[in-house]
Amino acid sequence: MASKKFSDINLYELLGIDIDAEQNEIRKAYRKRALDCHPDKNPDNPQAAERFHELSKALEILTDESARSAYDKILKAKKAAELRNRQRDSKRQKLKEELEERERSAYHKLERSQPYSTVTKSDEELLQEQIDRLRKEGSQLLEEEQRAMREQLKRSHDEKLKLQQQRTQFDSAQHRIKIKWKAGPDQDYTEEQLLKYLKKYGDVVALVMNKKGRGRAMVELASREACDMVLAYEKGDAAKPLSFEWLTPPASEVKPNGSVCGSSSSRDYEDLVMRKMRQAEERKRIIEQMMKDEESAK
Template sequence: MASKKFTDINLYDLLGISLEADQNEIRKAYRKKALDCHPDKNPDNPKAVERFHELSKALEILSDESARAAYDKVLKAKKAAELRSRQLDGKRQKLKQELEERERAALHKLAKSQPYSTVAKSDEEILQEQIERLRREGSRLLEEEQRAMQEQFLRNHAEKQRVLQQPAKFDSAQHRIKMKWKAEPGQDYTQEQLLKYLKKYGDVVALVVNSKKRGRAMVELATREACDMVLAYEKGDPAKPLHFEWVKPPADEKQQCKGSTVGSTASSTDYEDLVMRKMRQAEERKKLIEQMMKDEEADN
């Protein structure tokens, strides 16, 4: 903002407030707008950084009684001049501009020739003096606001990290499990038998036995925990063991070996506790998903 004149910027419009705004309204507007263009949030955007400094200067000026009074006087004079200028035709505007330039030149010459005289200072000069005073003294309010903003950024960052560290919600429809076994005549599994093995781990959303290819089925379990337990522990009838694997493993599962989700360190006591807890849950929801069969056929 150093390259701009304060009279070229309407600080009230910059903050989105009225000329009658009180200190609470000014601070609230500053926080809202400054948070969006804070340098920490926009490290590679020079325009955002510039706007942040403009907003900070607006807070600094408008929160100081003397500086705000000087700024208001300049702003009102500028608005009045713009209104008069719009009412003049082109020729009169040119004459007016030339007259104003001669007046400024004369005042500048007079000030140089009489440096110690009592020549009245212009409104813009008074405003500039107020701005210089603020620069020398520093703004305690601005420091407080920027410190509070930094603390807000830290809180927001901590909250984002907390959310990112939370496990993703398990979508059972996206992570079904394939079941395989060696189908001998008279030794095949029925859907009821498979359900008996599976439902002790939790709700079974759907179970489809492939009627076209023996020894194949697909199951959708309601929770990730149930899936992990089945993959880790369930073997079915020892005479015709069941083999399980993901149709589409979860993202974290892709970095591990198939069938090792729970890990070899799980104790039999943990297993029994989980099984007993799952057995007390409500009976499985009876839903059949046609897409599961299509997935199975496409996979084979």
């Protein structure tokens, strides 16, 4: 990054904003892009750290009125020059170069003939002065944005840690699940049939059929993930659907209105649930194939 000049970078394109963007748009664009390449999230990626530095410097320059004015002057001059160069043919380009050479020669003669203090500074020098000033003063806005970003990353980490602790501390005996179905002459379930559905999601610690009335049972599953998947996805036989409900839900599952959640809203947790579902389906497919192979071998 040290080899790059910020006057050579289009800071507006870097942030994905228009040249006339307001401060709130600049800050919003910075948050979105800088969060993705934050060094804490990409500790082994030096390119991410470099991009984060570029984005931070873009925020500093474009949210400071003087620095932005100096930068815009260079950017507009470069765009105008690019446009002029595209419009000139080779002959006019040669004439331009000759003219510029004469102007440079005349400028140097003028520079030598005048006191140093009267020489006009270039746009590049003016921009560098503004960048140096920002570095010395420190950008309060940049500090605020980066502090908010660190807090957001910490909250995300704490939430993941809390979720992991909840899963680790899950006590299956304290959080059993009630099973209900509409029992009829040809619509009842046996213990073996229920186990066939439940074992897809993980180990079954215990399954108790209600001996006093048909259509009722209670299951204790070994893991919280298995409980969440059963609650969210299992329906049983379409002809005699099953319904599942916590007997004693975990504290985090109870909403203010008293209803019970079926699964965590965390994106990482949803990914875990879906992965477990795919694994369960794959186990089911393998078992069915083994049974078919065994029958055909008889």
